[in-house]
Amino acid sequence: MIGRHRHCIALEAFSREEILEVLDLAVSMKEVLRRPLKKVPTLRGKMVVTLFFETSTRTRSSFETAAKILSADTLSWTAATSSVTKGETLIDTARNLEAMRPDVLVIRHSSGGAPDLVARNVSCSVVNAGDGAHEHPTQGLLDCFTLRERLGGFDGKTVAIVGDISHSRVARSDLHALTKLGARVRLCGPPTMIPMGVEKLGATVHHDLRTAVEGADAVVMLRIQHERIGDPLIPGTREYSKLWGLNVKKAEDWLIPSCVILHPGPINRGVELAPEVADGPRSVILDQVENGVAVRMAILYLLAGGPSAEASGSGRAQA
Amino acid sequence: MNADAVQRAVRRMAREIAERAGAEKADLAIVGIRTGGVHLAGRLRAEIAAATGREPPFGTLDIALYRDDLAERGSAPVVGPTDVRFPVQGKTIVLVDDVLYTGRTVRAALDEIVDFGRPRRVWLAVLVDRGGRELPVAPDFAGARIEVPEGEDVVVRLREGGAAEDAVVIRARRGT
Numbered sequence: 219m220i221g222r223h224r225h226c227i228a229l230e231a232f233s234r235e236e237i238l239e240v241l242d243l244a245v246s247m248k249e250v251l252r253r254p255l256k257k258v259p260t261l262r263g264k265m266v267v268t269l270f271f272e273t274s275t276r277t278r279s280s281f282e283t284a285a286k287i288l289s290a291d292t293l294s295w296t297a298a299t300s301s302v303t304k305g306e307t308l309i310d311t312a313r314n315l316e317a318m319r320p321d322v323l324v325i326r327h328s329s330g331g332a333p334d335l336v337a338r339n340v341s342c343s344v345v346n347a348g349d350g351a352h353e354h355p356t357q358g359l360l361d362c363f364t365l366r367e368r369l370g371g372f373d374g375k376t377v378a379i380v381g382d383i384s385h386s387r388v389a390r391s392d393l394h395a396l397t398k399l400g401a402r403v404r405l406c407g408p409p410t411m412i413p414m415g416v417e418k419l420g421a422t423v424h425h426d427l428r429t430a431v432e433g434a435d436a437v438v439m440l441r442i443q444h445e446r447i448g449d450p451l452i453p454g455t456r457e458y459s460k461l462w463g464l465n466v467k468k469a470e471d472w473l474i475p476s477c478v479i480l481h482p483g484p485i486n487r488g489v490e491l492a493p494e495v496a497d498g499p500r501s502v503i504l505d506q507v508e509n510g511v512a513v514r515m516a517i518l519y520l521l522a523g524g525p526s527a528e529a530s531g532s533g534r535a536q537a
Numbered sequence: 538m539n540a541d542a543v544q545r546a547v548r549r550m551a552r553e554i555a556e557r558a559g560a561e562k563a564d565l566a567i568v569g570i571r572t573g574g575v576h577l578a579g580r581l582r583a584e585i586a587a588a589t590g591r592e593p594p595f596g597t598l599d600i601a602l603y604r605d606d607l608a609e610r611g612s613a614p615v616v617g618p619t620d621v622r623f624p625v626q627g628k629t630i631v632l633v634d635d636v637l638y639t640g641r642t643v644r645a646a647l648d649e650i651v652d653f654g655r656p657r658r659v660w661l662a663v664l665v666d667r668g669g670r671e672l673p674v675a676p677d678f679a680g681a682r683i684e685v686p687e688g689e690d691v692v693v694r695l696r697e698g699g700a701a702e703d704a705v706v707i708r709a710r711r712g713t
Contacts, residue, residue, distance in 0.1 A: 219612050246599065246616040255652045258602040288602075519602075523613030 225344045228353040229394040247515035261290035267320040271297040271327045284514035312336040321522040343521040358391025360510040372399040381440025382411040406430035465492035538705035546680030551584030565593040566628040573635035576697035594623035603645035625654035635693040637663040640674030
């Protein structure tokens with residue numbers, strides 16, 4: 219359980235305290251991750267199943283690494299190699315996996331709401347590893363963990379999120395978590411990539427990169443999705459890079475000296491982020507990868523560490 | 538036990554540890570089990586430093602990730618920091634806890650410490666051995682041995698933990 223939650227679907231549903239519980243626990247998990255012998259027996263005999271309907275290397279590897287360090291067994295299903303290609307429905311697939319008695323089911327799906335639908339139909343815990351343009355809660359948590367580590371806290375801090383806000387589940391999870399933790403959030407991107415009325419979620423909207431990043435304590439640069447280039451809503455790569463990409467000159471001229479740069483990966487070098495910036499001293503991108511494992515260890519521990527679904531009966535708690 | 542008795546017990550244990558270490562005093566290292574053992578371990582370390590002229594390396598263990606009752610508990614226990622920064626290999630580790638009861642915490646701590654390397658040996662030092670073992674674990678150094686019935690708790694309060702003065706009290710168990 220993470221506070222009241224048996225599943226981890228959306229940070230929108232999490233309270234400030236529940237988010238902090240995960241971040242605090244991840245500090246201890248990071249210590250385990252840095253040991254010469256990276257293995258604790260905590261989740262021995264538990265099973266974590268990853269079910270990915272969308273390709274992903276880092277998120278799946280991160281979950282599997284986290285599970286293995288905690289001694290859980292892992293099983294991975296990929297839609298392309300499964301009977302989904304034979305026409306099986308999402309719920310049927312999930313129920314079949316459930317029959318193998320996993321303790322946690324980690325799901326990525328191209329449709330927002332898919333993990334929630336699965337959570338309502340299985341008795342194990344479900345973790346959302348990214349669903350459509352909805353949320354990517356573990357990415358949001360690892361961004362917050364990285365920011366807290368670098369900035370010392372969230373009060374009075376300003377974080378700018380730059381890119382295709384409309385299609386970004388990372389932006390949504392970051393926005394929900396950061397505003398709950400007390401940070402000010404600025405959203406920036408081409409007008410066609412910013413959803414109408416997003417200010418209601420507590421952010422300010424900017425269409426000029428300079429005003430968005432000036433004075434910010436951190437900048438989250440989102441990946442511009444190649445598959446969307448050519449979409450009439452989106453300018454070409456060169457225009458995007460010129461107006462909303464970050465290069466060394468802009469970084470030096472506009473960012474305060476202590477400002478750090480995050481990116482959820484994979485980076486389009488030279489589009490949203492110049493290579494010198496991605497590899498430069500402000501970049502905390504590789505910290506994010508390491509912290510991602512620690513945060514996912516914390517999530518798996520909280521969800522699988524209690525009594526197993528069988529021991530506690532099959533009563534389904536609210537997500 | 539009052540403050541004076543606690544002080545004497547700690548000092549005596551430190552002397553015994555230094556004596557038993559003999560010529561291998563340089564290889565001593567102190568590791569406190571969170572949370573109750575940490576302050577006590579700090580004191581033992583200071584006393585050992587005073588007795589031997591050498592401050593042993595210090596670490597803390599949080600055994601939450603090594604518990605054997607995760608599946609029986611209502612929720613996952615809170616995990617605190619484990620901090621062992623010195624090389625464990627070849628050391629004589631003095632594992633420190635305030636109260637020795639079932640022995641399960643010590644079992645978990647032994648499992649955790651060997652994940653950091655292969656110590657030369659591990660000794661167990663506790664302020665109070667209250668009996669009631671469920672595993673074959675025995676202390677190498679104990680400040681006091683008191684047989685306490687199952688329904689009661691032994692509570693060690695130390696100044697470092699915010700107590701007005703050091704004390705060991707026995708009281709009826711509150712809930713579970």
